[in-house]
Amino acid sequence: MQNDVSRKLESKLDEIIFSKSRKKQLKDGFKKGKVINEVLDKPTVMTLYKLITDHIIAFVNGPVSAGKESVLFWAVNDNNENIALKIYLVSTSNFKKREAYITGDPRFSRLKKGTKNLVYLWAKKEFRNLSQCYDCGIPVPKPIHLSNNVLVMEFIGKNGSPSKQLLESDIYEKDYHQAISIIKQLYYDAKLVHGDYSEYNIFKTENGLVLFDLGSAVDLRHPNAKEFLKRDINNITRFFSKRGITVNDPKKVLEEIIS
Numbered sequence: 435m436q437n438d439v440s441r442k443l444e445s446k447l448d449e450i451i452f453s454k455s456r457k458k459q460l461k462d463g464f465k466k467g468k469v470i471n472e473v474l475d476k477p478t479v480m481t482l483y484k485l486i487t488d489h490i491i492a493f494v495n496g497p498v499s500a501g502k503e504s505v506l507f508w509a510v511n512d513n514n515e516n517i518a519l520k521i522y523l524v525s526t527s528n529f530k531k532r533e534a535y536i537t538g539d540p541r542f543s544r545l546k547k548g549t550k551n552l553v554y555l556w557a558k559k560e561f562r563n564l565s566q567c568y569d570c571g572i573p574v575p576k577p578i579h580l581s582n583n584v585l586v587m588e589f590i591g592k593n594g595s596p597s598k599q600l601l602e603s604d605i606y607e608k609d610y611h612q613a614i615s616i617i618k619q620l621y622y623d624a625k626l627v628h629g630d631y632s633e634y635n636i637f638k639t640e641n642g643l644v645l646f647d648l649g650s651a652v653d654l655r656h657p658n659a660k661e662f663l664k665r666d667i668n669n670i671t672r673f674f675s676k677r678g679i680t681v682n683d684p685k686k687v688l689e690e691i692i693s
């Protein structure tokens with residue numbers, strides 16, 4: 435009986451959150467009306483519902499990309515602008531490996547125990563990182579709002595399709611130079627090291643590169659900041675080099691940044 439009521443409530447909420455979506459069949463094989471039951475837990479559904487009543491978003495169109503730890507949804511606000519929702523999954527999460535990117539960052543010294551708290555903290559960290567970058571004029575999606583495990587930001591792309599990642603794009607020498615200059619801006623202006631800087635976490639748009647996926651970014655005071663920086667430079671250099679772009683010696687790039 436209780437389950438019946440709860441199921442009805444869920445399907446009602448599903449309708450409210452997704453009803454205005456024009457699509458019947460959502461991307462990635464998600465069926466309309468089943469997203470909530472199969473992907474999102476109840477607290478997340480309530481968080482989405484509150485985003486609507488608070489007029490942060492008008493409705494959700496559907497999922498765009500599903501990773502192991504988060505799902506990216508395409509939503510729309512009251513002004514009909516496209517919005518990206520990065521929803522960190524609480525239930526399926528394995529956040530153990532992420533601890534190394536939080537412990538040691540003085541901005542997050544008070545760690546509460548429990549998966550849910552760690553997931554909320556991770557979302558908060560990504561939001562803080564995005565805000566620090568955005569405020570420094572680094573090209574990242576504009577952060578809009580954070581509520582529990584739901585991060586609301588500018589949608590980079592058109593009509594619900596994200597811009598191409600660097601990986602899938604034609605690239606030129608100027609892209610390499612911008613990629614390195616973003617690492618420098620992160621370091622000098624935002625006082626951050628990305629920690630997962632790669633061709634997968636950079637969009638190539640009409641207006642140049644846009645960096646995203648900043649959950650792993652750490653403060654320069656983090657004990658492993660230098661090591662993460664070295665890895666970031668090595669990874670992106672390897673990518674451009676493999677594609678036949680003339681690159682500088684990553685060791686020299688690192689030295690130049692930290693000296």
Ligand SMILES: Nc1ncnc2c1ncn2[C@@H]1O[C@H](COP(=O)(O)OP(=O)(O)O)[C@@H](O)[C@H]1O
Nearest residue numbers: 499501504506518575588589590591596646647
């Ligand atoms: N602001 C955004 N606008 C449009 N699409 C986005 C945005 N942020 C992420 N995406 C899409 O979601 C995918 C996963 O996002 P990402 O932040 O890299 O999550 P993960 O932690 O799973 O790697 C990206 O590859 C991209 O296609």
Ligand SMILES: [Mg+2]
Nearest residue numbers: 634635646647
């Ligand atoms: Mg990513």
